[in-house]
Amino acid sequence: MSESVDVVIVGSGPVGSTFARVIGDARPGCRILVVEAGPRVPGVPGLHTQTMPPEDLASAQLLTQGPQSGIDQSGLRETGEAASLDPVLDQDQLVRPGLFLLGKGAKVEGEFGMAAASMSSGVGGMGIHWSGSSPRPNGTERIPFIPADELDQAYDTADRLLSVGRDLAGGDDLLRRMRSALAAEFDGDAPDASPVIMTPLAAVVDEDGTRVSGPSVILGDLAERVPGFELRAGTLARRVLIEGGTVHGVELESRATGEIYQVRSSEVVVAADALRTPQLLFASGVRPRALGHYINDHLKMTGMAVLPDAFAADDRVPAPVRPIGVVLIPFSSRVREIQGQVHPAARSIWFSGADFAGLAFYGAKELQFSDCVVFSESERDSFGMPAMTIHYTLTDRDRATIDLLESSATRAVAALDGELKSLVFAPGGSSLHYQGSTRMGAADDGESVCDSYGRVWNVHGLTVGGNNVIPTATAANPTITSVALAVRAAQKLAERLGEPEREAEPV
Ligand SMILES: Cc1cc2nc3c(=O)[nH]c(=O)nc-3n(C[C@H](O)[C@H](O)[C@H](O)COP(=O)(O)OP(=O)(O)OC[C@H]3O[C@@H](n4cnc5c(N)ncnc54)[C@H](O)[C@@H]3O)c2cc1C
Structure with a gap:
């Protein structure tokens, strides 16, 4: 040494x-x-x-x-390699740019697994x-x-x-009205429910715009x-x-x-x-x-909703001027053990569009000792490190949380008078959390x-x-x-x- x-x-x-x-x-x-x-x-x-x-x-x-360094991973979708782990992995957004799937070992037959890990x-x-x-x-x-x-x-x-900025949108009227509409729907869930706020975002804001x-x-x-x-x-x-x-x-x-x-x-x-x-x-x-x-x-549910005129906005405003914001329906113990995020496209750093919102709803997984990643004494991964296998199952409580994710996302869209276009429960590992x-x-x-x-x-x-x-x-x-x-x-x-x-x- x-x-x-x-x-x-x-x-x-x-x-x-x-x-x-x-x-x-x-x-x-x-x-x-x-x-x-x-x-x-x-x-x-x-x-x-x-x-x-x-x-x-x-x-x-x-x-x-x-x-998979240097390999265009969109091929994974076409060859069905990802889908062989879980049919839902066909969907484009699940093999993300810059990442690689754990693959073999991510999901054991008969278990929920973390196919998208x-x-x-x-x-x-x-x-x-x-x-x-x-x-x-x-x-x-x-x-x-x-x-x-x-x-x-x-x-x-x-x-x-x-x-981290707490309210990057400042006084933006569209986000203010959207937050108010969602607060009117969710803040009354219990006297001590965590109130609906704007999502704190880790971002640098300067004359060039807002960047993560x-x-x-x-x-x-x-x-x-x-x-x-x-x-x-x-x-x-x-x-x-x-x-x-x-x-x-x-x-x-x-x-x-x-x-x-x-x-x-x-x-x-x-x-x-x-x-x-x-x-x-x-x-x-x-x-x-x-x-x-x-x-x-x-536990993750993602979706998309078309917004009514009242929440539509011109997305052609250039980024440095365009306000940025995501509305957050926070986790609230024993009241609402999920977190919801509503991303209006016209106020997004990530995507654009005048009249729709992305939905990302997360639920707290019930913790179990039996959910584990185990390592092989003999098999190696591509880095030469002990190969991994994940054991991961859902409980009855998780299934109730998944129902709550669905009903909460539906409530959020209804509170905005929007039209729910898609809502999908994502395979294990999709949250990347x-x-x-x-x-x-x-x-x-x-x-x-x-x-x-x-x-x-x-x-x-x-x-x-x-x-x-x-x-x-x-x-x-x-x-x-x-x-x-x-x-x-x-x-x-x-x-x-x-x-x-x-x-x-x-x-
Ligand atoms: C698209 C996307 C969106 C996300 N959005 C959010 C979000 O909005 N909010 C949020 O909270 N989280 C989000 N996350 C998750 C977030 O990125 C992670 O929680 C965070 O990066 C974890 O930080 P970390 O430093 O612990 O690990 P990582 O950022 O994963 O870094 C670990 C590093 O360790 C290196 N490493 C591993 N093993 C070894 C070894 N043996 N020797 C040397 N190096 C090694 C790896 O190569 C890697 O670079 C998102 C992730 C993705 C991909």
């Missing part, structure tokens, strides 16, 4: 980037090595594809498809493809064993890191301020090296040359997504009882993998981050929570590093 750093971070998505930023701000003299299995993509590290010129965007989408591999992770919806969880979605004020502070920092933010915004000018910061792309972490319950480094592989080498570090953070974080722990011999268990994603597979817990009782700072039980120096640490059943988009939990975990980790304390720069 000729190379030695203070901390190795595995994964360069929003969560890995948050660890790097918070540690770098607190300890600017530190050596921070971020390793990313996927390649660099055009632009500054972690730049959202939406911000790229069209040719860079196309190149970034092809580069980040892991084993996908990943992305490139600098910035899924955070260069995501949509930026950043609602805070409510009620039972929140993590009960983290003091509420600490959690709220972490969310405030996460909002600043991701540039992501890892490049989180990292900011870290590379200039922290000389010991390095982001090493095309570098797979094969194993965390652990001796006697203490981390002492990582084993890395250059994807370009196949060279395998080790880097010494007493702190390793694994933020490699909710499938590959438990995979790397498994490969490293860290196999607590809960590893891979309680995996869940949001896999969670819980290295969940945190208040105690090492076999039901969790780490504590509330992401510290893996009984392995000194090993921290995990990502949607995988979320322990609760949620319907809210998870990234803002994972970034908030990473802020809190990174602050704790920075305290442990040897350098003299320095005031953290405000973010």
